Amino acid sequence: MPADARRTTLATIARAAGVSVATVSKVVNGRSDVAPRTRARVLELLYQHDYLAPVFRHSEAPESPTIEVQFAEGLRSYVAEALEGVADAAAELGAAVVISKSSPAPHWARDLVAAGRRALIGVTSVYTTAYVNALARAGLPLVVLDPLHLPHSGVNSVGATNFAGGLAATQHLLSLGHRGIAYLGGPTLAASHQARAHGYRAAMEAAGAAVPSAYVRAGEFTYQAGLAGAAALLALPEPPTAVFAGNDEIALGAIEAARVRGLRIPEDLSVVGFDDTFLAQMASPPLTTVRQPLREMGGVALRTALRLANGEKVESHHIELATELVVRASTAPPHPRSAAGG
Structure with missing residues (x-):
């Protein structure tokens, strides 16, 4: 870590953001009582200064976690059925799901965290090393549903045989x-x-x-x-x-x-x-x-995302469900x- 990052304190971030140290501390610890725009500004400064503290303390996380589900292409029949499996599992487990298309916008990972997302499920998308690293820096777990290809084996994914x-x-x-x-x-x-x-x-x-x-x-x-x-x-x-x-x-x-x-x-x-x-x-x-x-795969992806969001370890980085003729x-x-x- 650079020397200037080691000198960075919460007071430094607070002065730059024009907020109190207490507000910065709330953002670092994942408290919900911070306005979204303020949270986004503080997170941006935290990353600019390489202040890579955990974004959430899971004991203080919202009772109903919100999972972002992204897909890159059109909402074809395959994607629709996988999303239905995600939604069914979320309803069963009391989680919320937000569905979106993949965005190349700058700081997108930090924006997801600022919006209160606890994990990201990607459906049949391409994930580069830079993409995966951005999520890691933001402290946002990733689960890929039926990956096209992955930059390394450490990414959690769900597929079929x-x-x-x-x-x-x-x-x-x-x-x-x-x-x-x-x-x-x-x-x-x-x-x-x-x-x-x-x-x-x-x-x-x-x-x-x-x-x-x-x-x-x-x-x-x-x-x-x-x-x-x-x-x-x-x-x-x-x-x-x-x-x-x-x-x-x-x-x-x-x-x-x-x-x-x-x-x-x-x-x-x-x-x-x-x-x-x-x-x-x-x-x-x-x-x-x-x-x-497909629906079962979506359910497994949602459950895996929730476990990762809660700081739990999963037994395998990749899970395959059986196919049938x-x-x-x-x-x-x-x-x-x-x-x-x-």
Whole structure:
């Protein structure tokens, strides 16, 4: 710590903020009887002077803790179901939840603390080392729900058994007699995409089924990516007879791409998704998919955040909940005149 930081006292902060030493002490100790604007000004000065005292004494914390839940992208079906799990657990445990989109604004972590947040749950967001460090400096615990990727293993996170899910999806298609099976995944660097792809490849290798390079495509976890990716697959000289999609939205895009080409699901092309969101049952035909326990994951994330906010230790930095294959009507044995058969 710099020498000038060692000389910093509460009186120094109080003079700079134009408040009493008692007010600064209340902010340092997490007392609630300080106006939000004053609290934010004092916190800003504390960090400018590297006065990194704990922001909350948990014994003095509010009885109903408030947890911030942030997501980076649109409120898609996956995020909506995970948020419902967070909200259900919060209602059960008497906690409050504030939902927002990730903000690049300066001092955002300190602003959350000034607003009385006790912890942050991030849903499928990208967290850089700088982001994680800002939260640590603010004394705000972080729990990531289904992380895309994390800067280091010390970040607390909740996910699902993505490798096992990818393995089960591919084994299901293999058991139906498919050998030309493609994988349409998400962003290349996303941990969930990589794990699902590894499960797919492991099943194909164990069955002795070839995986042409053109059969594995990364993109985004969106309907549009599924539409474009499947169109490219079906235009190949030897198109696949089945597609394992990295999520339900990609799967629905693949089904539409097949429909545009005059192909039937599952007679001409079998499709398996991942997540088992409400979209899977609404698809035509209803989608065979790998169920992620999204609401349960949200509940675990909320409980973990509350434990961290209360200064408790957790047994593991990363918790994985089991996935399960749900077989519906979008998969069947390959037809003699299926996509790959010309």
